Amino acid sequence: MTNAQSQRARSRRWRAARSYLVLTVLAAAYVAPAYYLVIGSFKPAADVLSGLGGFAPQHLNLDNYRSVFDSLASDSTGYFWQFMTNSILISLAVVVVGLVVNSMAAYSFARLSWRGRDKSFLLVVALVIVPFEAVAIPLLFMLNDMRNSLLVQALPFFANAFSVYLFYTFFLGLSKDIEEAARLDGLGSFGTFVRIAVPSAKPVFATVAILTFMTTWGQYLWPSLVVSNPRYRPLPLELSVFSGQMPVDWGEVLAFGTLLILPVLIFFVAFQRFFVQSLASSAVKG
Amino acid sequence: MKHRKKAGASVVAVTTAALLLASCSSGGGGTSSAGDGTGDVEVWAHQGKDTEVAALQDAVANFNASQSDINVKLTLVPEADYTTTIQSTSADDLPDVLELDGPTLASFVYDAKVAPIDSYVSQETIDNATVGNVNQGTLDGTLYALAQFNSGLGLCANGEMLDAAGVSYPDSIDSAWSADEFLSALETLAAENDSGYALDIKENYGLGGEWGTYAFSPLLQSAGGNLIADNKASGVIDGPESVAAMEAFQSWMPYVDPDEDDAALVEGRVAISWCGHWLYPGYSEALGDDLVILPLPDMGDGTKSGAGSWTWGMGSTTKQGAAAGAFLDYLLNDENVKAMTTANGAPPATESALAADTLYSSGGPLELWGQQLGAGCNADSITDDCVTVLRPLTAGYPVITSEFASALAAIATGDDVQSALTGAATAIDQSFADNNDYE
Known part of the structure; x- marks a missing residue:
């Protein structure tokens, strides 16, 4: 050398x-x-x-977890697993309904021809920049009669402009040849969407699912306005049981925080393969 | 960081706006009725300390077991969200009985969300409430709420450290440190302590929150100033007396331990802690006989202190007034007041329970706070003899406390006192002007 x-x-x-x-x-x-x-x-x-x-990993014990479960273990306070179940149900509902609604809307914008399509799409895209805080007040009045229910916590989040945009960009990039062949074989718009577009769009479905789940799981403002009954409270609202009192017991706060992120972690791990695929394909597309 | 602050501010702004609008929409009010004194009674309370929760749950269970006509259903909402929850709930959806943070009562009366209780609660219960308790729950001569307990505020100090530093300290309300004496004591104590600190003002609670107003607005009143007078803040909260009080407060800051671990006094990093009653059990256990309870500094017009706490009212649309009143009578009896004050260390807010209390009555370790509460007054009628001053009983209190506490936090970090207080005065006056003085 x-x-x-x-x-x-x-x-x-x-x-x-x-x-x-x-x-x-x-x-x-x-x-x-x-x-x-x-x-x-x-x-x-x-x-x-x-x-x-x-x-430093020293003086480790399970006392904080015991305290968290003990603090949320009666009819008057509600139960930890009840809050966890509420959060899971709300998040899954928003993810599942959101995937159906938003992907169909995006396919319509990307592939179907109808009057006012482009202007409607622009309107939807413009909604991406409207923060939820800006519409919280009108929503509160519109849905006030539905207070204290799981549905009221999910309903405003089914349709999501950003999800529509993500699906739209993906569907635009799909080859039209396969779809045209499918139509020649007799499939209608809905059939083409279900049998051709959706199977090709697994990565973007995973991406939207992960982003939607994480956002919905962490909702605080909306449930704090529309829920008072412990039976319907989602898990994040209970964080204030531990962080809202002086002096704050940081061990309990961190134990609750750990329990709070576990489902998100599991959800992410389950879908991360598709999520990475989606990111990689986006990067390739530039 | 800036982005986060903006996001946080926008969330707060939206919540506040939503709550204000929800309040406006609630309407109604004055539609409560007695009912037949039987059936279900829905009760909302804040989820505080575990011991408080247990005391309340026991009270409800015992009440339900003691008779068969009324069944109380208790719902607990986390303390941090509790007031927001009431604000965002329309009057029709509020429960028969609800707990309220004392200073927020006037705003709920203004929103027509609470009903007068004097026709539902027994006269015996009303007569047994302490004067401060009745004052806190009374608005325009009408009784809307009664509390199980009050609150105590003063200085908790390590007597051994004060003695070792040669600092003499007051032993009664009348001999409270003057502002200069207090500053001199802080200088001496800080010089004697390796930490370089002398005072804990519970910065970890957040000076910009309710703690700031509760704990430090008495300084204004002790100096002859106030938060507001005749629905005007300008010239009051930023008047020369208030400014002098806050300048003195600012001069103490170099000696203040940030107390992130809430242990500055018990670990000996400071000799003095600005102290609420809830800290007494922990301090007493850590310091034993060395713990001394002192009045807050006298800024010129006699020492003043804070008062008021959670109190019980009724939803304005309850159809169960009689049954709800029976439950409140039960909740305010000696047994339940004792159980609750044992759980949270607070001074009882009923005469009979206070007389039997071993902490706050004559000869008890917290006798001084008991004496302070015996000399209470409203914020609009402060006299020389008055020591504990209730926070202003006005529906505009939320804006007063928000603006004062924000100014206090800014002053603590070195902002110009006059500018900070004038900014608060302007914002408060604007809010009052916008809302017809909350009349």
């Missing part, structure tokens, strides 16, 4: 080492809060906020 080759090899190794260092620091920055959340959930409150000592 010549001197020049040896220098180039050293330089490559050095560059690789620097890259790994930067990536390691970035990865640590992302992982550290999650680690702190989980490890803190097993520690006494006094040990949680002890500077860098908060990261």
